[in-house]
Amino acid sequence: MAPKTEYAVIGGTETKVDGLEKVTGRTRYADDLSFPNMLYGRFLRSPHAHARIKNIDVSKAAAMPGVHCILTGKDFPIPFGPLPISEDEHVLAIDKAIYVGEPVVAIAASDEATADAACRAVVVDYEELESYMTLEEALAQKGEAIHPDHRGGNVHKEVPLEIGDVEQGFAEAEYLREDVFYYEGNTHMPIEEHACIGVPEGIDKVTLYSSTQNPHYGHRLLGKVLGLSPSRIRVVATPVGGGFGGKCDTFSHEFSACRMALLTGRPVKFTLTREEVFYTHRGRHPVLMWSKIGFKRNGKITAMYFKSFLDGGACGSLGVASTYYTGALQPCSYKIPHYKFEGVRLFTNKPVCGPKRGHGTPQPRTVMETQLDKTAVDLGIDPATLRLINAVEPYSKTVNHFRITSCGLKECIEKVVEASDFRNKWGKLPHGKGIGFAASVYMSGAGVPQYWNNGPHSEVTVKVGRFGEVQCLTGSTDIGQGSMMVHASIVAEVLGLHTRDIMVLNGDTATTPIDLGSYSSRVTFMSGNAALQAARRMRDQIAGVVAESFGVTADRIEFREYKVFNADNPEQSMDWPDACALTESKLGAQSSSGNYTPPDLAGPYKGGTVGPSPAYTFTALAVQVDVDPETGMIKIEKVWCAHDIGFPINHTLVIGQVEGGIYMGLSEALLEEMVYRKNRLKAPSLLDYKTITVAEMPEIETHLICTNDPEGPFGAKEAGQGPLLPAIPALLNAVYDAVGVRIDEVPCSPDKVLFAMEEKAEGGAGRYGPKAFLEHKMTSKPVRAPRPAEWENGNEGRMS
């Protein structure tokens, strides 16, 4: 139940504006679209992990009736990447293939079966090279580097950072611990496979309809790679049937569809198969981590030194950011006086890793929260209290210079403790049953864009027509998270309308203004603020005209229940359409724009731009499990979650996001893994890549903590990613509480639990996980930064 608010729409439970068409199957996803004379595109993919391409013979395919266009790597000579600092991808492999599943040849034909048969008729002559399938192999690099021109060889990126003096911090510690942890890679698995259609328009113009989270970035990259002015390209994001970060990059099928449409003069559609979605990937990085943390006996953290090795797959993608993110948010939930981080990302001959819900932060969060749990046991402080002792405070600076504004971490912790009866259960449930606790922090949007520019991060236009019809134009895309509903709610609230009165048009680079995209949990905060500004400007325009006709000042005009009226004399009112028509007759066509640019919050050091956000959300979560001591199988009984949302734009949407994030976290914790057999992905299928189902999902009890962020629209912050984070460590901590073993590896499969239990029974440590960290000497210059002034003189970051 949503609590009562002062608002008509905000904080309520109105049905999503795009909900009915989705549940009745009427939403038109990219693959549902069809155009006259459309061709069907298909890729021939590399069967080898690392192989030189000596020759590609397409003659048989070219001679097949119905084949209209064949492209190879040489047709796309310009390398690209979502980040300008690592442009190492090609649309189609040039000279060599660098992972099994990499597109090598693209063929467009009059039907799918012909395109398929034509791909089978292509003969590619490969010479296999030494492949690098693990961190160890990549680091040892016994043959040719995956990207021979890359300065670091297979070492893609190094991030060495120290803030304060960790040695001093460790010297002050009375309890120290070191842990090594391995988090296996996993993938987004959206139910909608990627699909797109390139449609030729006019003279040398092309429209791309695509299932994408980021049409704006795609627009930019299509121009670059196709060698075409962006003024000749239009990108339309179709409704996205699940993104989770997997549809952020711009992909081979999008470039190919556009190029083929321009070459053939016919629309070209690509729809990936499920297997191809696994190869397209950009999912969670496998990360090997080492963490050393020091505490006072009273539980106060004195210092942390964190190291991560990311297995990046074959290309950069957003991996530079991912690397930073494995070190960015540890100091943002707990006060860490001295902090050192070393992150290394390696190239391997596997599908490319990138951003998945939580982007680079679930792995370190899992390590830190399990370390806190181990510490709590050793120090004899209960896990919730240990977190309260160290919790960051509202309006403070983290030691790595991030600005915290609203912060409900303590309230979240206390809420979950109370709801789950944590203190009466932890350590007290019968053998086999356990409860685990964890907390986390996440960003409401990244502070900097993916390519450097000075423009707003979000722009929204509101248009009002003669009959009172309202359009809200936003470049953001709805990936199921409810951004259309968020925009409709904000505009409806300001103009005194119902959300069904607002037509939200989104994600079209030709007709909607720029928004950077649906990633980084940024849309509600950033585009929401732009929508709020645009709606208020529209309200002011209309209020001015109506005030004049009422003979009052504009500040006396209110908008409510489809009416515009004099606040001092509600009898004096005008129906909304009449007010719109009157305004148009006086001022002409009515539109207004709003913009949002986050404040400059970058830390004063190299890499200080990754992690700052205009607002952070905080989450606490408890999981109760039942572990079968004979099999090691884990049944999740219940989850309690409290999330600092700032303020919910729509209560139901937020609960949905929280539950979806927890689902994804639990699924990673228990089952999901992208594992390989020699060079091949073991389970590229919906059946064999295991995710938890409705049969495994426990009841989730969600509490929203409202801290009313001063800069969020109506006080709102993010909900899409944060609640995923604590679910994973809370589950591992619950397993310990149930059967007394530490699984320092994700996923926490039953064999690991059973083997750790057997080891413990034989007098061992009762732990399953990696034994050692990798040796590597950083070649990058260490980055040292002073602590913020707010940390001087024993002040722990509080901003005065």
Add this chain to the structure above:
Amino acid sequence: MLRLPEFEYAAPTTVAEATRLLHERGTKAMLLAGGTDLIPNLKRRQFRPELVVALHKVEALRGIQERSGRLVIGPLATLAEVAAHPAIRSQYPALANAAAMIGTPQLRNQGTLGGNLFLNTRCSFYNQLEEWRNSDGSCLKAEGGKCQVAPGGKRCWAVSSSDTAPVLAALGAELRLVRHDDERMVPVAALYRDDGINYLAVQPGEMLTEVLLPVAGTWDRTAFLKLRRRGTFDFPILNVAGAVKFGAGNVVERISVMLGAVGSTPMAIDAQKLFAGKPLDNAAATAALQTQAGKRATPLPNTDASHVWRKRMVRVYTARILKELAT
């Protein structure tokens, strides 16, 4: 989407017509019942039949009825029908439970009992796209290359993954197999061979027309347990079926226990010798049965989950099936 290979298609309306087609085309023809396994396998080019003989128009293969005190199940009875059938639920709950644990509700509405009994053996190197299989060697079962699971050997280790087979074998059910010019009855246990490729002991041109359960009262209790990592959707990575008839004094008169999904065939473990005349909770017999089951099972790394763990679970589930039968 993945495209089907080309094949001829026939949809006969009688068993005679269907067996005639099988006789004419021999191994080049394949039967299509519910299609929940065959169609995805065809898309992955696991085999390329010349002719697919669809059975959905053969009315004689449908339905569940009682005949001379025995339940007779048509092979086209859906798994959902088997799971919900009142007489099966009361007399042979193990069969109803096994059927209810296959796939998902949608798959059980489409998939058939006959299809599950004849289910192709599975292997995580075999149930892959053609491009995947051929990207690093090939698969003995699909292309006739080298086995990727046990490269040294000559045999195929694809896994018998039927949930109903171990149950029906444990119950002592019989099958009517019909050819164009004759027919025979075989016990379910005799349907299978310990070979991942030639996993069925059927004659060329034979098809299943009836599944006959033993007469009511043959067993006092039946039980089925399935190991999988999720509560739905998944094929078994181990299953155990059991049936028991008690004699006077609550000691075992007859007992039958079958293991499935830990080898290329369902496997009988000789519980009768260990338990005859003893109560089900006899500790020594239980331990001996566990040891025997552990020796029989040959899980390999070609399914979901660790094969070492699966091997361990054989002992656990063997003890559990005895507890299930006792309660």
